[in-house]
Amino acid sequence: MDMKSSPCSALRIDGARLWQSLMELARIGATAKGGVCRIALTELDRQGRDLFVRWAREAGCSIRVDAIGNIFARRTGTDEALPPVMTGSHIDTQPTGGKFDGNYGVLAGLEVLRTLNAAGVRTRAPIEVAVWTNEEGSRFVPVMMGSGVFAGAFTLEHALAQRDAQGISVGEALRSIGYAGQAGPAPAVGAYFEAHIEQGPVLENHGRVIGVVTAALGQRWYDVTVQGMEAHAGPTPMELRRDALLAASELVLEVNRIAVERKPHARGTVGTLEVFPNSRNVIPGRVKFSVDLRAPDDAQLLDMDQALRAACARSAAERGLAIDVEQVVYFPPQPFTPRLVQAVRANADDLGYSSMDVVSGAGHDAVYVARVAPAAMIFVPCDDGISHNEIESAEPAHLEAGCNVLLRAMLAAAEVVA
Structure with a gap:
């Protein structure tokens, strides 16, 4: 149904209620500097999960938990045979995390459910809100673990066997907090939308409220x-x-240089450097460093790979050194579903919000879900582009705007029953 002609076209979420929910969740693991430390599969994570489950049940949802601990809150549709229209994100944080990264996407989904309940709106397809396990990867690797298992990027057995610095496995941690659910094949998803703070400065620098995410690097x-x-x-x-x-x-x-010469979306970062023997009056004999290359398509990413390897080969020859280059991670570029991307763009326009197309430089659960279902993302600005930081912040009006876009996009996909 075209949302312009829908009886729900005037429907809006309650921005104050969304903000209040975000602030209440942020008290679990609150830090002295105003951030949140709620590490995956800890006691604080359990408390955050329990709060979400209580809120979802109060909104009339049924709850299921899968074997990797992903939580799915389901609002029934009039045709339960249809795959659900899903939204969600994560509530685990970095050790010095903020109130909005991941949390916004989960609670924006909850706010959609509350809004539909308050208005008595029924949808043909069911609607689900997902809380994905261990997105941040600060305690267990790999990152985006729950959505990765859901999408088949790696096996359940591999994920459950991963251990933290204290030797505790994911499986043991899930059982300890009471969120080791039932194994089984991942259900089909009709459409997946994820709302998120941008975690970068582009929207703020351009003065736009909504980022229409076309792809992830x-x-x-x-x-x-x-x-x-x-x-x-x-x-x-x-x-x-x-x-x-x-x-x-x-x-x-x-x-x-490799990244700068491939504007506007290429990225190149050296984040770690280890020098041996690291002595003041000894010429360094060995250096190990990390390289992170990102690009919007595989052709450009491969071009950057070749440029890096060529630079290393030249340096080795010119300076009489041995240089080894080992690739340790590869995430393929992930375009999002054009019709869902267009739905985000069109609804932002219909609601009168300024918008622009952007690409996601970070990984998100939507990147994995997009491998198995139609998917799109909605970005809103964060203050000064700061994230993964206790001072992370976002404007309530921007969060409300993104949630309104999410509401309309989900309603169009789930089909409002007149």
Whole structure:
């Protein structure tokens, strides 16, 4: 049904109620600096999950939990044989996390359910809100674990066997907090929408309220090891040195150049650097560093990969070093479903919100869900583009706007019953 002609076209969410829910959830694991530390599968995570489940049941939903601990709150449709229209995100945080990353997507979904209940709106397809397990990956790897298992990116057995720094497995942690659910095949999903703060500065810099997310950047991560020769810093002439750190420093600049030359969406980052022997008066003999390359399509990502490897080969030859490049992670670029992307764009326009097309530079649960179902994302600005930080913040009006877009997109996909 065209939402312009729908009897629900004037329906809006309660922004104050959404904000109040976000603030109440944020008290679980609240930090002194105003953020949230609610690590996956801890006692605080259990408390957050319990609060969501209580709210969802009060909204008339049934609850199911799968074997990796994903929670699904279901509002029935008039045709229960149809696959659900789903939304959701995560409520686990970084150790120095904020109130909105992930939490907004979950509680925006809950607010959609509350709004439909208050208005007495029925939909043909069921509507579900998902809370995905261990999206952040700060305690257990891999990241986006719950949605990854759901989409078949890795097996349930592999995920359950992963251990944290204390040797506790995911399976043990799930049982300890009471969220080890039932195994079984992942059900079909009719459409999936995820609302999220942008976690970057683009929307704010352009003065736009809604980000229409067309795709998520593909990622290739590497461990690069430069092997030279440690030697005394005094007696060794400059021209006779095999300085691993000098070569590594040049390669850091190369990573930046590779991304800058492939504007606007390419990204290149060196995030870690380990120097051996790390002594003040010894020429570094070995340096290991990480490289994170991102691009919107595989062709550009492969081009960046080749440029990195060529730069390493040149440096090795010029400086008489051995340089090893090992790819350790590959996430393929993930376009979102054009008709759902257009639904987000059109509803933002219909509601009078300024919008622009954006790509997601970060991974989200929607990236995995998009492998098995039609999917799209809705971004709203966060203050100064800051996220994964206790000072993370967002404007209530922007959160309300994104949730209104989510409401209309979900209603169109689930079909309002007149």
